[in-house]
Amino acid sequence: MKRKAVFMTASMLVTGIMSSTVAMAQDTIKVGVLHSLSGTMAISETTLKDTVLMMIDAQNKKGGLLGKKLEAVVVDPASDWPLFAEKAAQLLEKDKVAVVFGCWTSVSRKSVLPVFEKDDGLLFYPVQYEGEESSKNVIYTGAAPNQQAIPAVDYLMKEVGVKRWVLEGTDYVYPRTTNKILEAYLKSKGVKAEDISINYTPFGYSDWQTRVAAIKKFGSAGKKTGVVSTINGDANVPFYKELGNQKISAEDIPVVAFSVGEEELSGVDTKPLVGELAAWNYFESINTPANKAFIAQWHAFIKNPKRTTNDPMEATYIGFNLWVKAVQKANTTVAEKIIATLPGLETPNLTGGTAKVLPNHHITKPVYIGEVKGDGQFNVVWKSNGEVAGDAWSDYLPGSKDIEADWVTLKCGNYNTVTKKCSGQNYK
Amino acid sequence: MKHLPWGAQWLFLLLALWGVPPVHAQSSKDASFLSTLGELREASYSDKASIAERLSQTGHPSVRAVLTAFLEQRLYFRSSDNKIFIVKAADADPLNLIDPLTLKDAGSATADSMAQIGTNNALRSALRATVAHFSLSSPDAAVRFDAVREMARSLDEPAVTLLRQRLAVETNSGVKKEIATALALAALDGSDPRSRLEAIATLKQSVSQDVRNRLALLVDKSPDGSFVESDQQVRQAAAAAVKTIDRWRNFYSAFQTLFFGLSLGSVLVLIAIGLAITFGVMGVINMAHGELMMLGAYTTYAVQQAMPGHIGASILVAIPAAFCVAGAAGVLMERAVIQFLYGRPLETLLATFGVSLILQQSVRSTFSALNRSVVTPDWMSGSLRLNDALSITYNRLYIVLFTVIVFFLILLVLKRTRIGLYIRAVSQNRPMAKAMGIRTEWVDAMTFGLGSGIAGVAGVALSQLTNVGPDLGQSYIIDSFLVVVFGGVGNLWGSLIGGMSMGIVNNLLEPYAGAVLAKIFVLVALILFIQVRPRGLFPPKGRAAEDK
Numbered sequence: 001m002k003r004k005a006v007f008m009t010a011s012m013l014v015t016g017i018m019s020s021t022v023a024m025a026q027d028t029i030k031v032g033v034l035h036s037l038s039g040t041m042a043i044s045e046t047t048l049k050d051t052v053l054m055m056i057d058a059q060n061k062k063g064g065l066l067g068k069k070l071e072a073v074v075v076d077p078a079s080d081w082p083l084f085a086e087k088a089a090q091l092l093e094k095d096k097v098a099v100v101f102g103c104w105t106s107v108s109r110k111s112v113l114p115v116f117e118k119d120d121g122l123l124f125y126p127v128q129y130e131g132e133e134s135s136k137n138v139i140y141t142g143a144a145p146n147q148q149a150i151p152a153v154d155y156l157m158k159e160v161g162v163k164r165w166v167l168e169g170t171d172y173v174y175p176r177t178t179n180k181i182l183e184a185y186l187k188s189k190g191v192k193a194e195d196i197s198i199n200y201t202p203f204g205y206s207d208w209q210t211r212v213a214a215i216k217k218f219g220s221a222g223k224k225t226g227v228v229s230t231i232n233g234d235a236n237v238p239f240y241k242e243l244g245n246q247k248i249s250a251e252d253i254p255v256v257a258f259s260v261g262e263e264e265l266s267g268v269d270t271k272p273l274v275g276e277l278a279a280w281n282y283f284e285s286i287n288t289p290a291n292k293a294f295i296a297q298w299h300a301f302i303k304n305p306k307r308t309t310n311d312p313m314e315a316t317y318i319g320f321n322l323w324v325k326a327v328q329k330a331n332t333t334v335a336e337k338i339i340a341t342l343p344g345l346e347t348p349n350l351t352g353g354t355a356k357v358l359p360n361h362h363i364t365k366p367v368y369i370g371e372v373k374g375d376g377q378f379n380v381v382w383k384s385n386g387e388v389a390g391d392a393w394s395d396y397l398p399g400s401k402d403i404e405a406d407w408v409t410l411k412c413g414n415y416n417t418v419t420k421k422c423s424g425q426n427y428k
Numbered sequence: 429m430k431h432l433p434w435g436a437q438w439l440f441l442l443l444a445l446w447g448v449p450p451v452h453a454q455s456s457k458d459a460s461f462l463s464t465l466g467e468l469r470e471a472s473y474s475d476k477a478s479i480a481e482r483l484s485q486t487g488h489p490s491v492r493a494v495l496t497a498f499l500e501q502r503l504y505f506r507s508s509d510n511k512i513f514i515v516k517a518a519d520a521d522p523l524n525l526i527d528p529l530t531l532k533d534a535g536s537a538t539a540d541s542m543a544q545i546g547t548n549n550a551l552r553s554a555l556r557a558t559v560a561h562f563s564l565s566s567p568d569a570a571v572r573f574d575a576v577r578e579m580a581r582s583l584d585e586p587a588v589t590l591l592r593q594r595l596a597v598e599t600n601s602g603v604k605k606e607i608a609t610a611l612a613l614a615a616l617d618g619s620d621p622r623s624r625l626e627a628i629a630t631l632k633q634s635v636s637q638d639v640r641n642r643l644a645l646l647v648d649k650s651p652d653g654s655f656v657e658s659d660q661q662v663r664q665a666a667a668a669a670v671k672t673i674d675r676w677r678n679f680y681s682a683f684q685t686l687f688f689g690l691s692l693g694s695v696l697v698l699i700a701i702g703l704a705i706t707f708g709v710m711g712v713i714n715m716a717h718g719e720l721m722m723l724g725a726y727t728t729y730a731v732q733q734a735m736p737g738h739i740g741a742s743i744l745v746a747i748p749a750a751f752c753v754a755g756a757a758g759v760l761m762e763r764a765v766i767q768f769l770y771g772r773p774l775e776t777l778l779a780t781f782g783v784s785l786i787l788q789q790s791v792r793s794t795f796s797a798l799n800r801s802v803v804t805p806d807w808m809s810g811s812l813r814l815n816d817a818l819s820i821t822y823n824r825l826y827i828v829l830f831t832v833i834v835f836f837l838i839l840l841v842l843k844r845t846r847i848g849l850y851i852r853a854v855s856q857n858r859p860m861a862k863a864m865g866i867r868t869e870w871v872d873a874m875t876f877g878l879g880s881g882i883a884g885v886a887g888v889a890l891s892q893l894t895n896v897g898p899d900l901g902q903s904y905i906i907d908s909f910l911v912v913v914f915g916g917v918g919n920l921w922g923s924l925i926g927g928m929s930m931g932i933v934n935n936l937l938e939p940y941a942g943a944v945l946a947k948i949f950v951l952v953a954l955i956l957f958i959q960v961r962p963r964g965l966f967p968p969k970g971r972a973a974e975d976k
Contacts (some may be wrong), residue, residue: 040899042797160549171944201943204903206894207695209688209824210938217681222641234799234895241804245811245821251553268801272809274501275549371548374501374518381473381548 028071029064029333031056032091034102034112034123039079040204040233044312045104047263048126049074051313052101054301055320065327073097081107088112092119098333099124099323101316105232106130106174113138122335124319126312128258128280130177134392134405134413137335139342140362141319141355142312143281144390145181151367152256152279153182153228155382157189160254162226164195166215171200175230178258182228184396195223205235208242216246219253227255236260240273250275250371262308265376273372281365282314282351283378291350308376318355318363321347343408353387360405361413362390458529461488465512465528468498468545469505476547477554484558492562494528499555504542515542557582564590569600576603580610580638588614609634613642624662632669635680636816640673680817685935691824693931694831695893698886699904700911700923701838705879706758707909708918709855710872712766713777716784717908718901720880723757724750724887725896726791729800740805743888750884757787758880762873770872784901792898799897808892827889834885835924841878842920851875855918914954916964926965930954 033052035045056070064070073095077084084103091097092115099122103109106129116123116137128143156162165186169175179198186196197218201211219225231239236259243255256277262284265273284295291309294317299305322345327333330341346356355363364387370378392413393400405413412422464486467479480498484491497503497514504523505512513534516524521539526532547555560578563571572594579587588611595607608630615627631639646657646666657663699721706714728746735742761783769776808826811819842848850871853861862868890900911930915922930950937946961967 038792038797043799043897046797199942204895204899205943206903207692207943209691209821210685210935211943213684213688214939220637220641222638222644234897237799237801237895238893241809242821245809245823246819247811251549251556254549269803275552373544373546379546379548 028069029066029327030071030073030095030097032095032097032100032102033072033074034077034084034087034091034100035104036079036108037074037076041079041104041108043234044263045079047310048101048104048312048316050302051298051316052320054298055317057301058297059320059324065324066331066333077108081105081111084108084111085115088115088121088123089119092116092121098122098327098335099338101126101319103127104312105172106177107172109138110173120336122323122338124316124323126315126319128311130174131181131392131394132177132397132400134360134362134407136339136361136407136413138361139319139322139357140390140392141315141322143365143367144362144392145178145394146391147281147365147367147388148258148279149178149182149228150185150396151384151388152258152277152369153185155279155369156226156228156254156256156277159382160226161224162254163191163223164219164221164225165191165197166218166225166227167196167198167230168211168215168227169198169200169230170205170232170235171202172232174232175200178230179228181394181396184394184398188396201231201235203233203235206238208239209246212239212242212246212248215253216248219248225253227253229255229257230259231257232259236264237268240268240276244272250277256369261310261312262377263310265372266306266308268376270372270376271374274374276372277369277381278372278378279367279369280311280378281367282311282349283368283370283380284309285370285373285377286351286368286380288350288352290348290352294350314350318347318349322355322357322363339407355387358389359408360390360392361407362392364389457486457488461486461490462512462529465494466510468503468512469510473546473548473551476545477551480551480555480558490529490531492559493526493531495555495559495562497528498545498547499552499559501544501547503545505545506537507541507543512545513537513542518544561587561590564594569603572598572600572603573606576606576610580606580613583610583614583617609636609639613639616642616646621659621662624659625665628662628665628669632672634816635673635676637677639816640670640677643670643673677817680815684818684820685939686932687820687824689932689935690928691828691931692935693928694828695889696907696911696931697924697927698827698831698834698889699883699908700915700927701835701920702879702882702886703908703912704915704918704920704923705838705882706876707912708920708923709851710875710879711773711917712770712876713773713780714766714879715777715781715905716761716787716901717880717883718903718905719784719787720754720757720883720901721887721890721904722791722896722898722901723754723787724884725802725891725900726795726800726887727753727884728888728891729795729802729896732803739803740807743805743808743892746888746891747885750888751881752884754884754887755877755881758883759873759877761880762876766876767869767872788898788901795898797898799895802891802896804892823892827892830889834882835920838878838882839920847871847874851878910951910954913958914964916966916968918968919964919966922964922966 033049035049036042037046037049053072056072059065060069073091075087075091077087088100091100101124103112103125104127109125112123113135117135121137123138124141125138126141128148129140131144167179167182169179183196183198199211215227254275254277256279258279260278261280295309298309299307322342323338325345325347326338326341330337342357343359344357346354349355351366353366355365357363366387367384368380369382370380373379392405393403395401402416402418404415404417406415407413410422415422464479464482468476471479480495484495494503494514502515502518503512504515512528514526514528516526522536523539523542524536525534527534556578560575563575566572576591579591591607591610595604598604598607612627612630615623618624628643631643643666646663647670648656650656655663703714703717706712706717727750728743731746731749732739732742735745765779765783766776769779804823808823811821812825813819842851850866853866854868854871858868894900911923911927914930915926934946934950937949941949
C-alpha cells in the first residue's frame with residue numbers, strides 16, 4: 001500500500017513537471033545562445049552569454065515579446081570550431097529557436113554559416129571581423145574592417161606620424177584577412193614594402209622575447225614605427241608583459257590593438273601598458289546616460305560592481321534590440337520574415353548615436369580610438385565624425401573591390417558590379 | 429634638429445636654475461602660475477602641451493613637481509570647486525592631495541570627487557622632454573642618465589649649454605659618457621671640420637642605434653646622386669664609424685639570440701626535469717605531468733592571494749608550497765592509480781590522461797575557467813641594461829638561474845642522499861633492491877612525488893611567463909616529452925643538454941622561419957635524430973640498459 005502511494009505521488013509529480021514544461025514551451029519564444037563557456041575563448045565569450053541572458057531577463061520583465069516570454073537555450077561549443085556547427089544544428093533543428101546570438105572567432109562563424117543557410121536560421125554576430133562576407137542569414141553587429149582597422153591605421157598615420165608598420169597577428173583567418181586589407185591600404189597610401197613587416201604566431205603563444213626584440217629592431221631604423229596588433233585571446237597578456245620588460249613604451253612604438261578591450265585588461269597590471277592604443281566602436285568610459293544605465297544594469301545582473309563592459313557587449317545589446325524591434329514590427333518570429341524586416345531598422349547605441357541595419361546586413365557604427373589608462377579603462381583620444389557604414393567587401397583588395405552585398409534590391413551577398421553576376425555566398 | 433619654440437623656454441629655465449631673482453613678486457607669480465595651471469582642465473591635448481610649456485616658463489619653484497605629476501597622471505582637479513591638486517598615488521582611494529603651489533599636504537578626497545587631467549602619448553613625450561631638463565640635477569645617477577638620453581633626442585643650443593655645464597660637475601662615469609655622446613651628436617651639426625671628426629671618433633665608441641642612424645645619414649646619397657655630406661673626410665670617417673658600430677651591434681645581437689635560446693631552453697629543461705624522473709627513471713608515461721605544473725602555477729596564485737602586499741616575497745614562498753602541493757598530488761596519484769598499472773604502459777597512459785582531465789576540470793570548477801592573473805614582482809620585471817645594444821630581461825635571467833639551481837639540487841638529491849640511492853637502486857634492479865630490504869613501493873611513491881613536486885616548481889616559473897589557466901599544462905606536455913626522449917630516457921644531463929639545444933635551435937630559426945615553422949623544423953629534426961639514435965643523446969649504458 002505504502003509503496004504504491006509513493007509511486008503514485010512520484011508519477012503525479014513527474015507528469016506534473018512534464019505538462020508544465022510542455023505548457024511553457026508553447027508560451028515562450030526560444031532564443032539560442034551559442035558562445036563558448038569553456039576552452040580558450042571562454043574568457044571572452046562567457047560575458048556575451050551573460051549579456052544575452054541579461055537582455056532576455058529585462059525584456060521578460062517588460063512583459064516579453066508578442067505576449068510571450070523569452071526563453072534562453074544556452075549551449076557550450078567549448079571553443080571547438082566543428083562543435084559550433086553541431087551545436088548550431090541542434091539549436092535550429094531540435095530546439096527550434098527563433099534567433100541565435102553567438103560566435104566570436106571567425107573560424108567559428110565560418111563553421112556555422114552553412115548550417116544557418118541550410119536551415120534558414122538567423123544569427124546575430126557581435127564581434128569585429130575581417131569582412132569579405134555577407135550572408136542572408138547573419139546580421140553583423142560588430143565592426144567591419146572599414147569601421148575599425150582602417151580608421152585606426154589612419155589615426156597612426158596622420159595623428160601619430162607612423163611611417164613604418166608591424167602587422168602582428170595570431171595565425172587564423174581574421175588577422176590574415178585584416179592584414180591583407182591593411183597591407184593593400186598602406187601600399188595605396190605610398191608606404192614601401194620594406195617598411196611593412198607582417199608576422200603571425202599561434203593561438204595562446206607566450207614566448208614573445210624574440211618577436212618583441214625583432215619589433216624593437218625593426219622600429220630602430222630612424223622612422224616612427226607603429227604596431228597594428230590582431231593578436232587574439234590570452235596571448236596578449238604575455239605580449240604586453242614582454243613589451244614592458246624590454247622597455248618599449250607607447251611613446252616610442254605605439255601598439256594599436258583590435259582585440260584588446262576592457263574585459264581583456266581586467267585582472268592585468270596595466271601600469272606598463274599606459275598609452276597603448278585600441279580601436280573600438282564603444283568604450284566603457286564614454287559618458288552618456290544610455291551607457292551609464294547599461295553599466296548599472298550589467299552590475300546589478302552580474303552582482304559584481306567590478307565587472308567591466310566592452311565593445312562586443314554593446315554589439316550584442318544593439319543586435320538584441322534590433323531583433324526585438326523587428327519582431328514587433330513584423331509581428332512574427334519566423335526568421336525569414338525578420339530577415340526581410342531588419343534592413344533599415346534603427347536603434348540607439350550606447351554612445352549617443354544610432355545603429356542602422358544596412359542592406360548588406362552590417363550596421364552603422366561610430367569609431368573610437370582610446371589610450372589605455374592606469375586603471376584599465378580607455379581614454380578616448382579620437383572619434384570618427386558621426387557613424388561609419390559597415391562595408392562587407394573591402395575596397396582595397398583587388399578581388400573584392402567590385403563586389404557588393406545587398407539583400408534588399410539585389411538579393412545577393414556577393415554581386416559583381418563589373419560582370420553583373422551574383423556568384424553565390426562564398427567568395428572564391 | 430632645432431626647436432625654436434623651445435628656445436625661449438630654455439632661456440627662462442637657465443635663469444631659474446642660476447637663481448636669478450624673479451622679476452615679479454612671489455604672490456603675483458603664484459597667481460599667474462595658478463591661472464595657467466587652471467587652463468589645463470578644459471584644454472585639448474595639443475593645447476595642454478603649450479600650457480605645459482608656458483608653465484615651465486614661469487620658473488615657479490613647484491613647476492618640476494607639477495609637471496612630473498602631470499606626466500605620471502597624478503594631476504587631478506576637484507569636481508566641486510575645480511581646484512587642481514597633485515595626488516600622491518593615483519590608485520589609492522581616498523586620494524591624498526598635495527597643494528600644487530606650496531607642495532604641502534592638502535588633506536584627502538574620495539576618488540569619485542576628483543577628475544584626472546588626462547594625457548596622451550604625444551603630450552607625455554613632450555612633458556618627458558621638459559621634465560628631463562629639471563632631472564639633470566637630480567641626486568640619483570639613474571635619473572640623470574635617463575634625462576641625458578631624453579635630451580639627446582632633441583638637441584638645441586640651450587640644451588647643449590646645459591649639458592656642458594653638467595659635464596663639468598658630473599661625477600658618475602656612465603652619465604659622463606652619455607653626455608659626451610650627446611655633445612658629440614650636437615657637434616656633428618657644426619661647421620668646424622676638425623671638431624666634427626673628433627665627434628665622429630667619440631661616437632664610434634657608442635653602440636646605440638640612434639647614433640648609428642645619425643651617422644648613417646652622413647653617408648647617404650641624396651635622390652639626385654650627389655652625397656648629402658660634402659666633406660669627403662667626414663664622410664669616410666662616418667662610414668668607418670657606422671661599420672664599427674654595426675659590427676658591435678651584430679655581435680651583441682648574436683649574444684642576445686643565444687640568451688633567448690638559453691632562456692627558452694631553461695624553460696624546456698625545467699618542465700622536463702620532473703618528467704625525466706617519473707618517465708625517465710620510473711618508466712611511467714604520465715600524461716598528467718602538465719596538470720601538475722598547472723597546480724604549481726595555481727599555488728603561486730593562491731599564495732599571492734593569501735599574502736597581498738608582499739608580492740615580492742610571495743614567489744619565494746610559492747616555490748616550496750608548489751612543491752608540496754604538486755608533490756602531494758603526485759603521491760596520491762601513484763598510490764591511487766599508477767601503482768596498480770606498473771608494466772602496462774598503455775593503460776598507464778590512458779589512466780593518467782584521465783587524471784589530467786579530472787585535475788583540469790576540478791581547477792575549472794574551483795577557480796573558474798577564466799585565467800587568473802599572477803602579479804610579477806618588481807624585482808622580476810624590467811631588464812638589465814648592459815649597454816645600448818644589449819639588455820636582458822630580469823624574468824628570463826632569473827628563470828635561467830632558477831633552472832640551474834633546481835637541476836643541481838635534483839642531481840644532489842639523486843647522487844648524495846639515501847633516498848636518491850634507493851631511487852637509483854630500484855630503477856636499476858628492482859628484485860635486487862627488494863632483496864636488500866628496500867621498501868620498493870614506498871620508494872616508488874617518493875620518486876613519483878619528487879618528480880611531481882619538480883613539475884609544481886616549474887609551474888611557479890611558468891606563472892611568470894604565461895597565462896595561468898586550466899589549459900596551461902596542455903601546451904607544455906608535448907615539449908616536455910620531446911626533451912626527455914631527445915636527451916635520452918633516464919638521464920638528467922641528457923634532459924639539460926637536450927632542452928638547451930632545442931631552445932637555442934628554435935630561437936636561431938625563429939627570426940627567419942617564424943614561430944610556427946621554427947617549431948615544425950625542430951620537431952622534424954628531432955624525429956630524424958631519433959631514427960639515427962633511438963635512445964636519445966645519452967642512452968643508458970651497461971647491463972641495466974638491456975632490461976629496459
